Each structure stands twice: as C-alpha cells, then as structure tokens.
Amino acid sequence: GAGVSQSPSNKVTEKGKDVELRCDPISGHTALYWYRQSLGQGLEFLIYFQGNSAPDKSGLPSDRFSAERTGGSVSTLTIQRTQQEDSAVYLCASSLEFGGAETQYFGPGTRLLVL
Amino acid sequence: AQKVTQAQTEISVVEKEDVTLDCVYETRDTTYYLFWYKQPPSGELVFLIRRNSFDEQNEISGRYSWNFQKSTSSFNFTITASQVVDSAVYFCAPMDSNYQLIWGAGTKLIIKP
Numbered sequence: 001g002a003g004v005s006q007s008p009s010n011k012v013t014e015k016g017k018d019v020e021l022r023c024d025p026i027s028g029h030t031a032l033y034w035y036r037q038s039l040g041q042g043l044e045f046l047i048y049f050q051g052n053s054a055p056d057k058s059g060l061p062s063d064r065f066s067a068e069r070t071g072g073s074v075s076t077l078t079i080q081r082t083q084q085e086d087s088a089v090y091l092c093a094s095s096l097e098f099g100g101a102e103t104q105y106f107g108p109g110t111r112l113l114v115l
Numbered sequence: 116a117q118k119v120t121q122a123q124t125e126i127s128v129v130e131k132e133d134v135t136l137d138c139v140y141e142t143r144d145t146t147y148y149l150f151w152y153k154q155p156p157s158g159e160l161v162f163l164i165r166r167n168s169f170d171e172q173n174e175i176s177g178r179y180s181w182n183f184q185k186s187t188s189s190f191n192f193t194i195t196a197s198q199v200v201d202s203a204v205y206f207c208a209p210m211d212s213n214y215q216l217i218w219g220a221g222t223k224l225i226i227k228p
Contacts, residue, residue: 042206043206101210104216108158111158
C-alpha cells in the first residue's frame with residue numbers, strides 16, 4: 001500500500017509568515033509522529049498522536065508550533081510567525097499504534113526554508 | 116534516560132569493501148528495543164531492522180548483518196560487498212521506556228566506485 005506522504009515537499013517562506021505542513025499516514029496506522037531534522041543532525045522529536053489525541057506536547061520547540069489531527073488520519077503541523085531557526089526538514093512518521101515498540105515508517109519530509 | 120553513540124561521524128570505503136557501523140547505547144531498562152534506519156541522499160528515512168533486548172542472535176539479511184551484544188550495549192551493523200547505492204546516513208535508534216526513539220547524529224557512509 002501507499003507509504004507516508006507529506007506536502008509540500010519544499011516550502012520557502014519569509015520570516016514572520018505562518019506555514020502549514022501536512023502529513024498523510026499509512027492507512028490503518030493510528031499513531032503519527034512529527035520530527036524535525038536540522039542540517040547534518042539527528043532527529044528531534046516534536047509530538048505524537050494516538051488517534052486524534054496528543055498526550056505530550058512538551059517536545060514542541062515553542063508556542064509558535066502547534067499540531068492537530070482530525071479523523072484519526074491526516075495531521076497538520078503549523079508554525080506561526082516563522083523564524084530563520086525554524087529552517088529544517090520536518091519529517092512525519094506513522095506506526096500501527098503507539099507503544100509496543102511498533103516500527104515507525106517515515107515520509108519524505110518537508111524542507112522548510114525561512115528567509 | 117536512553118542515549119546512543121555512533122562514534123563514526125563519516126566513513127568512506129571503496130565499493131565491494133565490507134564496512135561496519137558502530138552503535139553503543141545506554142539504558143537502565145531491562146527490556147528495550149533497538150532500530151536501524153537508513154537515510155539516503157533523497158532524505159527519506161528507511162527502516163532496516165528492529166531488535167528486542169531478549170534476542171541476542173545475530174541477524175543476516177542479504178548483504179546486511181547485525182551484531183547485538185547486550186553485555187557491551189552494542190548493536191553494530193555490517194554491510195558486506197558494499198555498493199554505491201549503500202551511500203547514506205545510518206542511524207541507530209534505541210527506544211526508551213516511553214516508546215520514544217532516541218536519535219544520535221548518525222554515521223555518514225560514502226561508498227566510492
């Protein structure tokens with residue numbers, strides 16, 4: 001079946017603008033994860049959803065970041081008033097469920113550049 | 116808390132050579148899981164293997180093999196007869212007791228033709 005998809009694949013925006021990043025998980029996967037990867041670095045965990053619920057939002061870097069998931073499927077990560085330090089690749093992953101050491105499968109990412 | 120160390124920042128070998136990527140982790144958990152992912156230049160993370168701490172058998176999958184040593188907290192990855200297509204950044208990622216993957220900076224593997 002189809003893998004995790006993300007859109008847009010690339011986004012260039014001006015400092016101070018809001019951006020929305022979209023993630024469509026693998027069909028049937030109830031858990032969804034957002035990560036951020038800066039150039040040449042490992043992954044920084046942002047948030048996860050089990051169904052539509054996000055039990056732990058402490059990984060979000062600031063209150064300019066928010067995420068939602070509706071219908072237990074598509075998720076949107078929103079960054080308000082973007083800053084240059086927000087430039088990174090934003091990766092989404094999904095797994096059958098959260099917990100139980102389920103394997104996370106990743107999408108291709110959205111490359112965000114804030115000018 | 117869990118921690119992972121991939122001491123090799125970058126490795127460069129000539130095609131057809133064997134190469135081993137090291138991974139050392141720290142954990143206080145008695146039961147845990149370990150993962151390897153590959154990130155080719157295209158950027159997409161590709162799942163390679165999942166191993167639980169109960170199973171110390173080495174695993175071979177084609178040209179890939181993994182050596183899990185619980186006593187030394189290591190989970191090393193070997194590619195035999197490397198190919199240019201193996202060029203990528205490889206991440207070893209233990210999973211903590213909150214089911215979060217712990218990511219290091221990875222090892223960049225360059226296979227020269």
